[in-house]
Amino acid sequence: MxxxxxxxxxxxxxxxxxxxxxxxxxxxxxxxxxxxxxxxxxxxxxxxxxxxxxxxxxxxxxxxxxxxxxxxxxxxxxxxxxxxxxxxxxxxxxxxxxxxxxxxxxxxxxxxxxxxxxxxxxxxxxxxxxxxxxxxxxxxxxxxxxxxxxxxxxxxxxxxxxxxxxxxxxxxxPIVREADGLAMSSRNRYLTKVQRERARILNDALGMGERLIKEGERNPKKVVKELRGMILSQKIGEIDYISICAPDTLEELVEIRGKVLIALAVKIGRARLIDNRLIGI
CATH class of the missing domain: 3.40.50.620 (HUPs)
Structure with missing residues (x-):
């Protein structure tokens, strides 16, 4: 080399x-x-x-x-x-x-x-x-x-x-994840032990969003509200954004249909972590 x-x-x-x-x-x-x-x-x-x-x-x-x-x-x-x-x-x-x-x-x-x-x-x-x-x-x-x-x-x-x-x-x-679902990131190093344990909520929230959509929810605001509540319940940090958007333009959707992207960013201590999931319906 x-x-x-x-x-x-x-x-x-x-x-x-x-x-x-x-x-x-x-x-x-x-x-x-x-x-x-x-x-x-x-x-x-x-x-x-x-x-x-x-x-x-x-x-x-x-x-x-x-x-x-x-x-x-x-x-x-x-x-x-x-x-x-x-x-x-x-x-x-x-x-x-x-x-x-x-x-x-x-x-x-x-x-x-x-x-x-x-x-x-x-x-x-x-x-x-x-x-x-x-x-x-x-x-x-x-x-x-x-x-x-x-x-x-x-x-x-x-x-x-x-x-x-x-x-x-x-x-x-594809995203490579830790065993508990947290997306691998160099900034994960900033997390304390407690923060690291709670950070798995990001992937869990994406999973819940996918379930809601596949179960028939078509209002993005309702899905975002559920995800926001789930993340905030862990009291781990500050949500920068949660967005349900078009995968090709990133424009926020008013109705969920076809393929959509759920993207989020959350500040946990010194770390600002991002994650996303593509969902097809």
Whole structure:
């Protein structure tokens, strides 16, 4: 496994791989890897000749007062997991190399960014889209892999790739969960023991929402009310949002029909956790 720190070197390697007709699978991460990340590496390994994992805590997707400085990091553990998982290259750039002095260009996927997490985290998705496009230009992957826990992020990246004619196929992979149903997240580390035990309510609430819909409830406001009450009963934190929306546009629904997305975000102590479930009726 090769570790590359400079974007100039990464570009040269990627160009060489493409010239030799090697397919490149890419897994962009912010590090502190867990089994959710490794499921992406595993799939990339199956699909592609070479797998590149980037580890870069992207400063421009964090807002004022968010956890950029305290975001969990463990490079040694990440290296070991990538090596054992079969990654061929780790791209570990510096902030200065990604955003050199004078940097001023951002990518704004405006419509999809105004819903869900975009409401409470203004500018977040411009930061995400910008760094992902830069990484695509550097790594030059044929396929890039993302987890469905970040459902809105996947939609935004797919839209960006379509709008800007980026030559990469986006592969979304299922959410990987802990044994009790909590979606795996690097930020789960922030939870105390009690908070961690109660955090399972997020997945339980999604399950209840699915049951209500499949039992015939078609009023999204009634479903949201039930989910809100269920989560608040645990007294674990503050609900950012609970939304029942169209899976392709993220627009809130006035009536539940066809395929819908239940998405939620809850602040529990220092952690802001998101989760979602696609439901077809």
């Amino acid at each position: 090769k570790i590359v720190k400079l974007k100039k070197e990464m570009k040269k390697i990627a160009e060489g791989l493409r010239k030799s007709r090697c397919s490149i699978g890419f897994v962009p991460t912010m590090g502190f890897l867990h089994q959710g990340h490794m499921s992406l590496v595993e799939q990339a390994k199956k699909d592609c000749d070479k797998v590149v994992v980037s580890i870069f805590v992207n400063p421009i997707q964090f807002g004022k007062g968010e956890d950029f400085k305290s975001y969990p990091r463990d490079i040694s553990s990440d290296f070991l997991k990538c090596k054992n998982g079969g990654a061929d290259i780790i791209f570990l750039p510096s902030t200065e190399d990604i955003y050199p002095k004078g940097f001023q260009t951002y990518v704004d996927v405006s419509r999809l960014s105004k819903y869900l997490c975009g409401i409470s985290r203004p500018g977040h998705f411009a930061g995400v889209a910008t760094v992902v496009l830069k990484l695509f230009n550097i790594v030059k992957p044929h396929r890039a892999y993302f987890g469905e826990k970040d459902y809105q992020q996947i939609l935004i990246i797919k839209q960006m790739v379509t709008d800007l004619d980026v030559d990469v196929k986006i592969i979304n992979m």
